[in-house]
Structures are given as C-alpha cells and as structure tokens.
Amino acid sequence: MNGPQDLGGQMGFGPVAPEKDEPLFHAEWEKRALGVTLTAGAMGHWNIDESRHARESLHPADYYSSSYYEIWTKALEVLLERHGFVTVDELAQGKALSDGTTPKRVLKAENTPAALAKGGPCDRPVPTEPRFVAGDKVRTKTFNPQGHTRLPRYARGKLGTVEAVRDGFVFPDSNAHGKGENPQWVYTVVFDGREIWGEGADPTLTVSIDAWESYLEPA
Amino acid sequence: MSHDHDHHHHDNELDPMAARVRALETILTQKGLIDPAAIDVIVETYETKVGPRNGAKVVAKAWSDPAFADWLKRDATAAIASLGFTGRQGEHMQAVFNTPETHNIVVCTLCSCYPWSVLGLPPVWYKAPPYRSKAVIDPRGVLAEFGVTLPAETKIRVWDSTAELRYLVVPARPAGTDGWSEEQLAELVTRDSMIGTGLAREAA
Numbered sequence: 292m293n294g295p296q297d298l299g300g301q302m303g304f305g306p307v308a309p310e311k312d313e314p315l316f317h318a319e320w321e322k323r324a325l326g327v328t329l330t331a332g333a334m335g336h337w338n339i340d341e342s343r344h345a346r347e348s349l350h351p352a353d354y355y356s357s358s359y360y361e362i363w364t365k366a367l368e369v370l371l372e373r374h375g376f377v378t379v380d381e382l383a384q385g386k387a388l389s390d391g392t393t394p395k396r397v398l399k400a401e402n403t404p405a406a407l408a409k410g411g412p413c414d415r416p417v418p419t420e421p422r423f424v425a426g427d428k429v430r431t432k433t434f435n436p437q438g439h440t441r442l443p444r445y446a447r448g449k450l451g452t453v454e455a456v457r458d459g460f461v462f463p464d465s466n467a468h469g470k471g472e473n474p475q476w477v478y479t480v481v482f483d484g485r486e487i488w489g490e491g492a493d494p495t496l497t498v499s500i501d502a503w504e505s506y507l508e509p510a
Numbered sequence: 511m512s513h514d515h516d517h518h519h520h521d522n523e524l525d526p527m528a529a530r531v532r533a534l535e536t537i538l539t540q541k542g543l544i545d546p547a548a549i550d551v552i553v554e555t556y557e558t559k560v561g562p563r564n565g566a567k568v569v570a571k572a573w574s575d576p577a578f579a580d581w582l583k584r585d586a587t588a589a590i591a592s593l594g595f596t597g598r599q600g601e602h603m604q605a606v607f608n609t610p611e612t613h614n615i616v617v618c619t620l621c622s623c624y625p626w627s628v629l630g631l632p633p634v635w636y637k638a639p640p641y642r643s644k645a646v647i648d649p650r651g652v653l654a655e656f657g658v659t660l661p662a663e664t665k666i667r668v669w670d671s672t673a674e675l676r677y678l679v680v681p682a683r684p685a686g687t688d689g690w691s692e693e694q695l696a697e698l699v700t701r702d703s704m705i706g707t708g709l710a711r712e713a714a
Contacts, residue, residue, distance in 0.1 A: 299619035299670065301643040307655045309635050309707070315557055317634070320528040325556075325631070326549025327535050329598075334543060343621055359622055359637040364531055377537050385533035387540035400547035407555055410598040410627075413674040441672045443619050445646065458602070460674055477673050488647055495665045498646050501673035 293435055295354035296347035299445040300488065317358075324360040328367050333398035333406060336374045339413075340467035344439040345369045415474035417459030422504055423478055427453040430510040431480070431502065439467035442506045446498075450510055451482040454499060462503055475504040561630030564595045565678055566699035568628055569710075570692040572605070573683040583607065586678065590628060600627020600676055606669060607680045608706075613664050614679045615652070615706030617645035618671040625676035629701060636705065646670060656707045679706040686713040 345366035375392035433448035484496030572579040581589040586603035624632035681703040702708030
C-alpha cells in the first residue's frame with residue numbers, strides 16, 4: 292500500500308540527528324513494548340508480514356507522530372483484537388474481562404534464549420528455476436496495490452540490473468493477508484541513482500532493493 | 511515529529527504510552543498468553559548479549575583472516591554463525607565490503623529491518639523518517655550529519671533492505687594496524703561503520 296511507511300525519497304522530516312551514545316531504550320516502557328511484541332508474536336497467530344502491514348496501516352498522521360515502539364504497540368493492539376485475543380473494552384480497562392482465542396503456544400522464559408537464537412527463517416524451496424540471472428536487465432513493475440507490498444514507490448517502473456539471485460523467500464504481498472506463503476525467488480536489483488531520481492541525482496549513487504520475482508519484468 | 515517523541519523521558523505511571531503498554535502486558539499475562547519473565551529474558555539478551563560487539567568481532571576476523579573474509583563474502587549467514595551469532599533478524603545475512611572505490615550504506619525505507627544478530631537493536635535514528643527518507647536520495651547529506659565526508663569520486667551504494675536479507679557493512683581496515691590482534695581490531699569497529707554511516711576508528 293502507498294502508506295506512511297514508504298519513505299524513500301520523501302522530504303521535510305528534518306535532520307537525521309544521530310544521538311551521541313544513545314541509550315538502548317529511552318524509557319522503561321520501551322523494554323516492555325519490545326518484549327510484549329515479541330512474546331505475543333511467538334503465539335504464532337500472525338506472521339511478520341501481517342505485523343508490518345498492521346504498522347503501515349496506522350493513519351499517516353499517527354504513524355509520523357509516533358516513535359517506533361509506539362508504532363509497534365499500536366499495531367500489536369490491532370493484531371490482538373483482530374485475532375480475538377483482546378477486546379477494546381479490555382484495552383480501555385487495562386484488565387482481562389473474558390476468555391479469548393486459545394494460543395497455539397506460549398513462549399516461556401526458559402525457552403526464550405533458544406527461540407531468539409533460532410529466529411524465524413523465511414527462505415523456502417521454490418519449485419521453478421529462477422527466471423533471471425545476474426546481469427539481466429529488468430524493469431520493476433508499476434503497480435499500486437491496496438495491500439502489503441515490499442516494492443517501494445521510488446523503485447517502481449525503473450530499469451535496473453539483477454546483481455544476484457538470492458534464495459526463495461516467502462512472498463509478503465500474499466503472506467501478510469493470510470493468502471499463503473507462495474515463495475518466490477528474490478533478486479538484488481541495482482539501479483543507477485539517475486534512473487531513480489533523475490535530474491540532479493548524485494552521479495556516484497547506486498541504490499539496490501531486494502525484489503521478489505513477480506515485481507520484475509525482462510527489459 | 512517522531513524525533514521529538516523519542517527524546518521525551520516519561521517513564522512514570524502517568525505517561526500514556528507507559529500506561530498503554532502496561533495494560534497490554536497485564537491483560538496478556540492475566541490470560542496466560544505471555545510469560546512476563548520471557549520479556550525480561552528478551553530485554554536482558556539485547557542489553558547484555560546481542561549488540562554491535564558481535565558485528566565488530568565478525569569484521570575484525572574478516573580483516574585478519576582472508577579465508578574467513580572470503581567465506582563471509584560468499585555465505586555470510588554461515589560464516590557469522592560460526593562465531594556463534596545467529597537468530598532473530600539475522601537469519602539471512604549478507605556482508606558488503608567497502609573498497610577504495612565504493613562506500614556501502616544500509617537502510618530500510620519501508621520499516622526498520624536491521625541485522626539484530628550482529629548489531630543488536632537499531633538506534634532510534636535508523637527507524638525514524640529522516641534517515642529512512644534521506645539515505646536513498648541524499649546519502650552524502652546523511653553522511654555529513656555523521657561527520658563523514660567522502661571523496662567526490664567515491665561511489666556510494668545504498669542497500670535498501672526490502673526483503674528478509676540483512677546487511678552488514680565491512681568497513682575498510684584502518685591504516686597502521688598491521689599485526690594487531692582481532693581483539694585490538696574489534697575496538698576500532700563502530701556500530702555506525704557497520705551500517706555505513708561511519709568509518710572504522712583510526713588507529714591511535
């Protein structure tokens with residue numbers, strides 16, 4: 292979706308302002324927000340693509356005025372309601388009022404180090420051979436889907452070169468919406484800065500994205 | 511702007527976000543959906559175990575051991591795992607090497623993808639709109655904010671982490687470090703140099 296998350300090339304946000312020796316967390320609640328997000332995700336009722344889509348579906352005004360842990364927290368509330376784990380009333384009152392969905396699993400403290408060390412690999416076998424090889428010229432598709440996609444707007448309809456064939460990966464555009472993993476080959480596609488930004492672009496700049504096969508057409 | 515929010519320091523009970531997160535944790539705990547002790551383990555992991563010192567060890571080994579550097583280039587996930595660094599948001603790693611000709615910078619314009627297994631949790635600026643918007647269109651402007659000025663002819667390659675590959679920049683080894691141990695070299699490897707918004711420290 293052409294949502295607030297799709298930031299590449301936007302202007303007006305001000306300086307990056309790196310913070311010298313910044314703390315890992317800026318408030319105690321951020322620690323709990325991180326942990327609640329990860330432990331709730333570990334129940335296994337939504338995937339990372341659905342999580343990302345919940346975050347980018349926040350109203351743009353809300354997204355841009357929220358820190359990242361705020362974005363995570365607001366999206367987590369949406370996911371928990373959507374999947375029947377909490378109700379609006381419970382969130383408002385700050386306590387459990389009824390049973391909800393039974394979780395597939397609960398991440399216990401003793402299993403947490405192993406779960407973090409294992410992560411959640413997204414590579415999958417793809418039954419077909421890759422359509423492209425390194426060196427191929429490709430053009431990214433022009434589309435504006437209502438749902439989740441990982442092709443940024445700045446890189447749509449652009450001429451690029453396949454630099455590497457990576458692996459088969461879960462396709463976020465369907466996986467975010469409960470429509471299956473449908474793994475596809477992913478390619479690193481590199482663009483000249485002038486192809487993307489046109490007049491005035493830094494002539495020394497190249498930008499790459501990692502693109503699922505269906506984002507690409509031969510050029 | 512999010513930037514302003516990030517610099518507030520309300521962590522008392524009256525803070526709306528603190529209350530909101532507390533409510534979530536309370537409800538989920540009462541329903542038996544999460545184990546609050548698991549949250550403590552997660553926080554402790556990223557406060558004390560998984561952080562940019564991991565990545566610094568990878569870089570220092572790559573500087574010291576050509577066979578490891580070659581492995582890191584070909585199969586970063588396996589090479590990094592051989593040092594014990596695996597897991598969440600590092601499942602599929604790629605290492606990109608700075609050269610005299612090309613400087614690499616990593617960004618995630620669409621969210622906040624970051625190689626947790628080697629760099630830990632991302633800094634606020636990495637997740638915030640100013641960096642995510644500007645890195646792909648004006649990387650030299652971004653670098654200037656970090657105090658880095660590259661020669662005009664240096665090529666700049668920006669890697670937008672749009673899929674599940676996570677990128678680790680291997681900065682150039684500083685001059686004057688011949689014969690240094692991996693432990694000494696690792697001290698020169700800053701987090702920002704592994705994102706590409708900085709360079710390795712110069713040898714003292």
